[in-house]
Amino acid sequence: MKDTTNLGGDQAVIEAKGLNLVFQTADGPVHALKDVNLTVNRGEFVSFIGPSGCGKTTFLRAIAALETPTGGTLTVNGMTPDAARQARAYGYVFQAAGLYPWRTIAGNIKLPLEIMGFSRDEQDSRVARVLDLVELAGFGKKYPWQLSGGMQQRASIARALAFDADILLMDEPFGALDEIVRDRLNEEVLKLWARTGKTIGFVTHSIPEAVYLSTKIVVMSPRPGRITDVIDSPLPKERPLDIRDSRAFIEIAHRVREGLRAGHSDE
Amino acid sequence: MSRVLPVLTVLAGIVVVWYLGAVWLNSTWVYDQAERAGTTVTLAEVIPQTMAQERPLLPPPHQVAAELWKGVAGQAVTSKRSLVYHGFVTFKGTMMGFALGIVLGVALAMSIVRFRVMDMSVMPWAIISQTIPIVALAPMILVVANQVGVQDRDVPKAIIAAYLSFFPVLVSMVKGLRSPDQMQLDLLRTYGANEVQTFVKLRLPASMPYFFASLKVAIAASLIGTIVGELPTGAIEGLGARMLIGSQFGEPLIMWAALFAAAILAGMLILAVGAVERFARARMGVPA
Known part of the structure; x- marks a missing residue:
C-alpha cells in the first residue's frame, strides 16, 4: 500500500521490447515468444488471453525470472527480472494453490516472510493483515485440507501479498474452480486491486474474466507466441458483476474474440 | 472387535496346524522308543507323549x-x-544399527538428490550391496572389526x-526429497530462496511421509541384522546367541523361545515406530 500517490500515473512498471524466447526441445526449437513489445504502467490490471501455447504463461514466467528470454529486453521496475526478484518486486500466484499441507494457513503465508527474514512480530502482523485482505480472517490456524478450493486459492493470494510486492502476477489462478466460485473471486480480486493499487498481470483462458477484470487486455496467439491485439478497456474502475450485460462489455468481448480468431486463421 | 476377529481366527488356525504338526513329527520318536x-x-497313547518331550522335533x-x-x-x-537380558542386548544392538542406518541412509539420499554424480555412482552400489547375503558378510565384518x-x-x-x-531409508528418502513438484520449486524461486532454504522449508518436510514409511521396514531389517550379527560371535549374548546355543546343544525349546522373543521384540519395535509416526503426523497437521 505504498506509493498510492502514483496511482493512475503513467510510469512503466513492466517493459518488453522485441522480446524473444525460444525453447530448445527434442523436436527442435519452439518459438514461445516472438517480438513481444508491451508496456504495463503502474496500477494497471493487465490480462493475457489466448489459446494454449500462445506464450501467455511463458511471458508471465519471464517477468518473474522463471524463464530467461533469448532475445530483446525485459525490465521490471527498470531492473532486470532477476534484480526485481531480489528487490521483492512481485508476488506470484500459480494455477494450483500449492499450499504446504504440513503448514497451517498462517504458516503458509509466513513461508515467504521466513525466507526473506522478517521478524516474528512482523510476520504475525502481516499474516493478520493479508488474511483480512482476502477475507480469510479467523482461518489462520486451519490446515489447507480443511478449506475449500476457492479458500485455498485465496490463501495463496494472501501468501503472494504478504511481502508487499508492487506487482501481483497471477497464472490462471481460478482455472481449476467452478464458475460460481470464480465469479465471486473475480469480484474479490477487483476489490483487492482497488484497495491496494497494485499492478496486476493476469493470465486467463476466459474472455468474460479478462474483460471483467482488466484495464488492458493483451490478446495472444500461438506458433510463434505473439501479441495480436492490445485493448485498453473503457470500462469504469467500479465494476458490479452485471456490468457484463452492458453494451461496452459486450463490444470489448467481441473484439477479444475477433483477435483470438485472427490469431488462429494463419495456422 | 471386527478388526480383532480375523486376526484371532488366523491365529487359531495356525495353532491347530502347529499341534497337528507337533503330533506328526514328534510321534516318530515315540514309535522308535516303543519298537x-x-x-x-x-x-x-502316542498323542500325550508327543506333547511333553524334552527334545521335540517341533x-x-x-x-x-x-x-x-x-x-x-x-x-x-x-x-x-x-530372555529379558538377552532381548535387551539385541534391542540395544538393533537401536544402534537403526540409528546408524538412518544417518547413513539420509546422508546418502541427501547427496544423491543434490549431486547428479552421486546418483550415478553411489545408487547402483547401494542396490548391489543388498544382493550380498548378510549371513556371508556378517562373519567377515566381525573378523575385520576384531582385526582393526x-x-x-x-x-x-x-x-x-x-x-x-x-x-530402505535411502530409497524412500531419495523419492521423498524429490517429491516436491516443479510448481512448488518455482514458488520458492520467486521468493529468492537459496538451496538450504529450499531444502529445509520444502524438500525435508515433503519427504517425511516417505521417511516414516521406511522406518518400519528399516527397524525390522535392523533387528534381523543384529540377530545375524549375534550368531557367529561365539554365542555369548543376545537372542541370536540364544538361538545358536539352543541349536548347538540340541535344546529346541531354548531355540524356539528365543525365536518367539525376537518376534515379540520386532512387534514392539514396529508398534513404537508407528506411535512415533502418528505423533509426527499429528504435529504436521495430517488428518488422522
Whole structure:
C-alpha cells in the first residue's frame, strides 16, 4: 500500500521490447515468444488471453525470472527480472494453490516472510493483515485440507501479498474452480486491486474474466507466441458483476474474440 | 472387535496346524522308543507323549509358551538365562544399527538428490550391496572389526544391522526429497530462496511421509541384522546367541523361545515406530 500517490500515473512498471524466447526441445526449437513489445504502467490490471501455447504463461514466467528470454529486453521496475526478484518486486500466484499441507494457513503465508527474514512480530502482523485482505480472517490456524478450493486459492493470494510486492502476477489462478466460485473471486480480486493499487498481470483462458477484470487486455496467439491485439478497456474502475450485460462489455468481448480468431486463421 | 476377529481366527488356525504338526513329527520318536522296547503303542497313547518331550522335533505351542514364560518371568533379568537380558542386548544392538542406518541412509539420499554424480555412482552400489547375503558378510565384518582392534562387540553388530537398515531409508528418502513438484520449486524461486532454504522449508518436510514409511521396514531389517550379527560371535549374548546355543546343544525349546522373543521384540519395535509416526503426523497437521 505504498506509493498510492502514483496511482493512475503513467510510469512503466513492466517493459518488453522485441522480446524473444525460444525453447530448445527434442523436436527442435519452439518459438514461445516472438517480438513481444508491451508496456504495463503502474496500477494497471493487465490480462493475457489466448489459446494454449500462445506464450501467455511463458511471458508471465519471464517477468518473474522463471524463464530467461533469448532475445530483446525485459525490465521490471527498470531492473532486470532477476534484480526485481531480489528487490521483492512481485508476488506470484500459480494455477494450483500449492499450499504446504504440513503448514497451517498462517504458516503458509509466513513461508515467504521466513525466507526473506522478517521478524516474528512482523510476520504475525502481516499474516493478520493479508488474511483480512482476502477475507480469510479467523482461518489462520486451519490446515489447507480443511478449506475449500476457492479458500485455498485465496490463501495463496494472501501468501503472494504478504511481502508487499508492487506487482501481483497471477497464472490462471481460478482455472481449476467452478464458475460460481470464480465469479465471486473475480469480484474479490477487483476489490483487492482497488484497495491496494497494485499492478496486476493476469493470465486467463476466459474472455468474460479478462474483460471483467482488466484495464488492458493483451490478446495472444500461438506458433510463434505473439501479441495480436492490445485493448485498453473503457470500462469504469467500479465494476458490479452485471456490468457484463452492458453494451461496452459486450463490444470489448467481441473484439477479444475477433483477435483470438485472427490469431488462429494463419495456422 | 471386527478388526480383532480375523486376526484371532488366523491365529487359531495356525495353532491347530502347529499341534497337528507337533503330533506328526514328534510321534516318530515315540514309535522308535516303543519298537526298541519291543512293545506297540496306540495312537491314543502316542498323542500325550508327543506333547511333553524334552527334545521335540517341533515343540507344541504350550511348551514354547512355558519356556518363553520361564525365560522372561522365571529368572532375574540379569541372569544369563533370562530372555529379558538377552532381548535387551539385541534391542540395544538393533537401536544402534537403526540409528546408524538412518544417518547413513539420509546422508546418502541427501547427496544423491543434490549431486547428479552421486546418483550415478553411489545408487547402483547401494542396490548391489543388498544382493550380498548378510549371513556371508556378517562373519567377515566381525573378523575385520576384531582385526582393526575394535573390542566392543556392539560395534560390528551395529554395522551389520545398519548395513541392512540404511537401504530402505535411502530409497524412500531419495523419492521423498524429490517429491516436491516443479510448481512448488518455482514458488520458492520467486521468493529468492537459496538451496538450504529450499531444502529445509520444502524438500525435508515433503519427504517425511516417505521417511516414516521406511522406518518400519528399516527397524525390522535392523533387528534381523543384529540377530545375524549375534550368531557367529561365539554365542555369548543376545537372542541370536540364544538361538545358536539352543541349536548347538540340541535344546529346541531354548531355540524356539528365543525365536518367539525376537518376534515379540520386532512387534514392539514396529508398534513404537508407528506411535512415533502418528505423533509426527499429528504435529504436521495430517488428518488422522
